[in-house]
């Protein structure tokens with residue numbers, strides 16, 4: 001059953017670059033975005049729009065989903081780019097939905113898989129803490145949506161992330177490490193969560209994020225962000241440098257954190 005198709009839309013050069021640069025740095029395994037990605041993607045915008053226009057999202061399953069935080073419904077979604085002709089790559093994601101999300105503006109968090117953080121409790125990033133914070137906040141409100149994209153680092157992959165970690169161990173920051181690895185951006189950045197929100201008939205959200213660029217990207221895709229709700233995790237000795245890089249190089253907003261030089 002196909003619930004929705006992504007409406008074709010065009011991002012400006014800046015918006016696309018911002019989208020690529022920062023999409024989910026604050027929600028996931030971070031270590032896979034870099035400025036170079038953005039620069040490389042600019043000439044590809046025409047191709048990007050062609051690909052986007054063919055993206056569809058399909059609801060694969062829905063089930064009851066009790067959790068430590070409360071009772072959700074879990075919906076499984078898959079996408080397939082049918083018109084690109086280059087071997088359509090399927091993306092998968094789940095949406096955890098609690099309560100009434102169609103009246104007003106529900107709290108929404110978009111999280112990308114971070115195996116090291118989400119499963120193993122890595123202290124190199126703040127992904128797991130942000131994930132748990134999001135689920136907890138949704139549960140406290142009794143309503144909201146958490147979209148969890150299955151691709152580690154949006155398709156860049158776990159192995160590449162570990163390589164980036166190794167570079168960071170040699171003294172590079174998270175952005176520099178990615179640049180040295182020469183990753184290309186996922187051109188369908190944000191298309192999956194946007195498609196899921198539309199499939200769920202959610203047009204307005206309060207976005208749980210520290211990333212103003214993500215707000216802009218969602219709005220460009222037709223999702224109204226009525227409020228950006230901070231999702232800030234206190235830094236530890238392991239994450240201080242990483243969070244500072246996100247703040248200084250990626251423009252993330254941290255109300256309680258001072259950059260120390």
Ligand SMILES: [Zn+2]
Pocket residue numbers: 028029030114116117118125126127128
């Ligand atoms: Zn992580």
